[in-house]
Amino acid sequence: MTDTREEQAAGQPAADENRLIAERRAKLDTLRSTGQAYPNDFRKDTTAAELIARFGDRDADSLEAVEDVFAVAGRMMAKRVMGKIAFVRLQDRSGAIQLMIQRDHLPEGVFHAFKHWDIGDILGARGRVMRTQKGELSIRVSELRLLVKSLRPLPEKYHGLTDTELRYRQRYVDLIMNDNSRNVFHTRSRIISFIRAFMEAPGREFLEVETPMMHPIPGGAAARPFVTHHNALDLDMYLRIAPELYLKRLIVGGLGRVYEINRNFRNEGVSTTHNPEFTMLEFYWAYADYRDAMDLTEMMLSELTQAIRGDHKVIYQGLEIDFSGPWERLSVEDAVRRYNPKLAEADLWNEDFLRSVCSGLQVHTEKNWGPGRLLTELFEATAEENLVQPTFITHYPTEVSPLSRRNDDHPEVTDRFELFICGREIANGFSELNDPEDQAERFREQVANKDAGDQEAMHYDADYIRALEYGMPPAAGEGVGIDRLVMLYTDSPSIRDVLLFPYLRPEA
């Protein structure tokens, strides 16, 4: 392998060259010696899907009458040569179309050259539409060009690429080989487009905004941030864990209804439902409360389900999820009692009692946690996984909801909800805390927790308090996890399946 040795001598990383690549490099050398090896002067004028839509149901005779010549281009995914005739499956962004290539229909030498082209090469072809004897719509090729020489062999044609690690690391190969993977990302795009249209529809008119990704003070969620550094200002900055405090500043500013669909970064573990960077829809809505936000969420996801699935149901990993409302709304307290029937109502705020129940269930607790936090832990440990159908869980304890408005009748809980589907948290929303003095006090409690060792506790954000002091209209706000939503609609078991480039450790 002289190539490899020469490359290593030239200081390049040792490539995973092999004889298959070497053979293709030799073919590329021949192309270079005879002209432009990577031309960019071929223009397609249609796609596979467009041809199938136009001609898919026409019979052979009627296609004979079509005199138009079409230009297509794409990757050669299959090649079947039979002497002087060949069939190629050409894959483009829309799908695939078959080429029928006859030696005697092409200029001298083209067919001979084609026989040495490889699966994975990118071709351009012109020709009239026809139907083969076996009935497949095809292009009878009158002009054929090699546009890109592919140097690396594609995975095997029948089994494709199944190795999960390779599918994530080399997503480009996964997208070439797996229809299913392409479909997931088409669906993801449709979901996000739908949400934008829904939020901006007449009558709602939420304004899409962009707020900073780098924060001097991380805020808006309980999570550990990634730290980075601004050299010119010699200032540590944090990749945002949530856009919440900035979006609410915009509510103070009078924008009234705002939303943002963008990335959050949390310095936490990786799992089938967690990626260090993930996408959230977050919106804020003046003169609305948490019940309005629940109504809006229910309407949005019901309509989304219709738009994506054409039905009110989704099958996720064998579970049938029914999005037609109304969805159950259940307080944290009621949910805990439903799944722990031995607990009396009076027990739910008894700190010592909750602590003993948690310890009996092997639920980890900390000394400085009050009854609100303990109740929430108990909920997560015993109730969450049972919430398969869309369910709003309401009235989270104030202790775990430092940005939410207290309930008017029960100040130890907030006007907050989370939406669960398939046992997973999909959304989190609440009536916003717009009392600057209450908010300042909650920040001080968070700082005390942080000083006591809670790395996820919030910082005191003085500018945010200042903003509230100017007066924030009463409002509701909510965050919706887009990746988890896409998982549901694409029946994907792992968040990595719905991220084009999920987090992976660097290759060895």
Add this chain to the structure above:
RNA sequence: GGGCCAUUAGCUCAAUUGGCAGAGCAGUAGACUCUUAAUCUAUUGGUUCUAGGUUCGAGUCCUAGAUGGCCCA
């Protein structure tokens, strides 16, 4: 962070109790003017994830590590 499992040709996978590392597809050469995972003939291709160890002998057993998957925290 812990447990279990996996890693063999470009890809998908075999390899009996520790005893010659194999197949299909892809590739290469040839045949073939209607194929659909085309077919037929011949044929090339290996750091068995890495580093140690046990053994006459290791893909297989042991130790450590890497990466991935699943489960748990």
